[in-house]
Amino acid sequence: MKPKAKRQTDPAIALARREQILTAAAECFRRKGYHGAGMAEISKTAGMSAGHIYNYFESKEAIIESIIEKDMEEMFSIFQKFEDHPGDVLAALLDGLNIGVQRHMDTGSCVIDLDMMAEAGRNIKVATLLRETDIQARGRMRQLLTSERSALKDIDERELESRINVIFSMMAGLLLRKLLYPELTEETVLIALRPAMKTLLMPFDKAQ
Amino acid sequence: MKPKAKRQTDPAIALARREQILTAAAECFRRKGYHGAGMAEISKTAGMSAGHIYNYFESKEAIIESIIEKDMEEMFSIFQKFEDHPGDVLAALLDGLNIGVQRHMDTGSCVIDLDMMAEAGRNIKVATLLRETDIQARGRMRQLLTSERSALKDIDERELESRINVIFSMMAGLLLRKLLYPELTEETVLIALRPAMKTLLMPFDKAQ
Amino acid sequence: MKPKAKRQTDPAIALARREQILTAAAECFRRKGYHGAGMAEISKTAGMSAGHIYNYFESKEAIIESIIEKDMEEMFSIFQKFEDHPGDVLAALLDGLNIGVQRHMDTGSCVIDLDMMAEAGRNIKVATLLRETDIQARGRMRQLLTSERSALKDIDERELESRINVIFSMMAGLLLRKLLYPELTEETVLIALRPAMKTLLMPFDKAQ
Amino acid sequence: MKPKAKRQTDPAIALARREQILTAAAECFRRKGYHGAGMAEISKTAGMSAGHIYNYFESKEAIIESIIEKDMEEMFSIFQKFEDHPGDVLAALLDGLNIGVQRHMDTGSCVIDLDMMAEAGRNIKVATLLRETDIQARGRMRQLLTSERSALKDIDERELESRINVIFSMMAGLLLRKLLYPELTEETVLIALRPAMKTLLMPFDKAQ
DNA sequence: CATGAATGAGACTTCATTCAT
C-alpha cells in the first residue's frame, strides 16, 4: 500500500515527507488520540502546511492506516530477535519477556494502539489491517513454538492456537492495566506473569 | 451517583426514560464509537428529541459515565456469584471461568469498553470512573484470593497484586482477540486459558 | 393592556397569579438579564410550572412589557411626592434629589432598566412602551417646572424641553456610572450633581 | 491586546479580515443586539463563512471585546483634541461640547454601547473591559481638569471625582434620551446642557 | 386550573478538506 501519494517529482523526497507526516501524526495521536488530534496540530508538528499533507495522504484515515502498517513492520523486527536467540525457545521467550512487557506497558504507544483497536471495531479497513498484522505476528510465534527447539513442537493445532491467543491476550491486556494504573511497574507484573507464561510454553501436565 | 436526572414527576417514567437513553446510547456507541455517535443519532434511536435527553443527562459525557456505572454494578453481581460458590476458591473461579470468558468475549460490550478505555486516555473523568470501577473489582478479587478457602491466603501483598493484575490483563486481553478474530470461540480459548489461570491461582513452585 | 390573560375563572386569582409571575420575572431579569433568565428559572421563582405561565402571558416578551408598565405606575407615585411638597419647586426638587439619586443608583432596578432600554433599540413595542412611560414622566416634570411656584414658569417651550431632557439624561446616566463603579456612593455624586441641578432649575444668567 | 487572531501569512489581509468582521458584527449587534445577532448573520454580513471567523476571533465574545477596544481607542483620539486645544480648559470643553453631544447621540453607536453595558451586568470580562475603558477616559478628563489652564486645578479630590462622574453621567444619559426620542436634536439639548456643563467646570459659588 | 414532558429550531463552535495563489 505504498502508492498512496499523488503525483510527486522526487520519490525520495516524497518518502521523506511521508515519514515526516507519519511520525508527527503518531506523536499527536499518542498525545490526544485519533479523534483528539486535528490535522492542524499534525501539520504543525510535521512542519508543513495542512493542505500539503493531502498531497501525500488522501485523508486523515489514510494516515492512521499507514501508521498501523509501520507498526506491523516494527513488530516483525522484534520477533526476529527471538528467532536469533540461542538455546531453546522457552528460555528465549522467558528471557525476552521483560522486553515484551516493557513494550506493551509503554504508555506512549499504548493509547494509540487502543485507539486503533477501538477504531477497528467499526472501521473495516482498520480492522483488516490490524488483523493482517496480528496474523503475521501469530505466524511468527507459531514458527517459534513449533520449531525443533521447542517443547511444544508436537502439540495439536487447536491447542497451539489457543496458547498463542492466550499469550497475546495476556500481553496485550497489560496495556489496559498500565493505562488504568500508570504507577504499575514491569517488575510487579513479572512476578506472576513469568510463571503464567511458563505454563503456556510447556506441555500441560496430565495431572492438571 | 444516582440522581443525575433533573426533577421529574413520576420517578418511574423518569427511570424508564433514562434506561431508554442509556440503551440507545450504548447501542450507538457500540456501532459508531463514542465520538462517532452523535446526539442526533442517539436521540433518534431512543425515540425522543435530542433536546429532551438533556432533561435526563447533563451532557453526552454524563451518558457514558452512567453506562460505565451500570457496567460496574453488573460486574459486582458477577463477583457475588463466585463468593457464594461452595467449595474452595480455585474451584469456584475455574468453574466460573467460562462465564468470565463469555463475558469478556461478547463483542457487544467489547467495543464500547475499548472506547471507554481510549477515552480515558484523554478524559480524566472517564479515567477516574474506570479506575474506581477496576479498583472495586480488584478488591473483590483480593477478598476471594485471601479468603480462608483459598490456597493463596498467605502469599505476600506484592505477589497478590501481581497475580490479580495478570489475571485481569489476561481476561481483558481476550476482548482484543475477539475483536480481531470474531470467529474465535470460547472453547478454543479455554484450552490454554484454564491451565494458565490455574497457575495464577496456585502457589508458584519453588522450582520455577 | 390588562386583558393579556387567556380564559380565567376567578379574576382575582388571575390577577394574583400575574403579580406572582411579574415579581418573579423582575427578580430573575435583575439577576440574569432579560436574555439570561430562562422561563424555567422564572417559573421556579414564581412557584408554578413553566407551562402555566403561558396561561397568563403570551410570551416571555409579554412579561417584560408588563414589567415596564408596572415601572411606569411606580414612577408616577414618585412624582406625586414632589407635587405635594410645600415651598417652591426648586426647593422641592433639590430636597428630593437624594431620593432620586438613590433610586437611579439602585443596582437592583439598574440592570433590568438597561436591558429594557437596549431591547427598545430593536423592539418597537418595548420602545413604544418606554417612550410612553417617559412622556408621562416628562409631563409631570413639566407641570412642576411651569407651576406657579416655579422660577421657570415663564421660559419658552424649547428651553423647557431642553432642561427636562438634560435633567433626565443626567439622572438616568447615573445608572450607568453605578453599574461601572459599584463602589460609587450617592454622597459623592451629590457634591457636583446638586449645583448642576440647581443650574438646570434656575433661569440661566445672561452673563453665562 | 492586539494579536488575537491566529497565525496569518499576510498581516495586511489578516487585519483587513478582522476589520471586515468587526464592522459586520458591529452592524449586526446594532440591529439585533449582542444576543440577537447570530454568528450566521454576522458571517453573512461579513461575506465569509461562519467557521472562518474563528480563524480571527476565538469566540463571539472576543468579537465584542475587540469592538469595545476599538471604541476605547477612538475615544482617546477625541480627548487628544481637547488637550491640543489652545486657551483654557473650560473654553476647550465647551467648544467641543457639541462634538461630544453629537457622538453620544449617534444612534448608530448608541444601541451597541447600551448592549455592552447590559452585557457587562452578567459578563465579567465585558464589565472589566468597559470599566478599564472608562477609567482611562476619567483619567484623561482628570488631567484636563487639573491642568494649569483649568479653573479647577486646586479643588479637592472628592469633588473632582464627583464632577467627572456627573459630567460623564450627563453625557452618557443623552444616549438614552436619543434612543427614546430619535427626533431629539443636538441643538435642543445644548440649550440646557451648556449651562449645566459650565457649572460643572467652574468653582461652585459659596452661595450655592 | 395546573403540570412538566416533550419538541424543534437555532445557538456557538470545530475541523477535515479544498483550492487559488
Next chain:
DNA sequence: CATGAATGAAGTCTCATTCAT
C-alpha cells in the same frame, strides 16, 4: 512544491413554547 485562507457540514447543547394528562 507548498501554503493557509476559506468552506460547510456536523457537532453539542439551550430554551421558548406546546399539549396531553
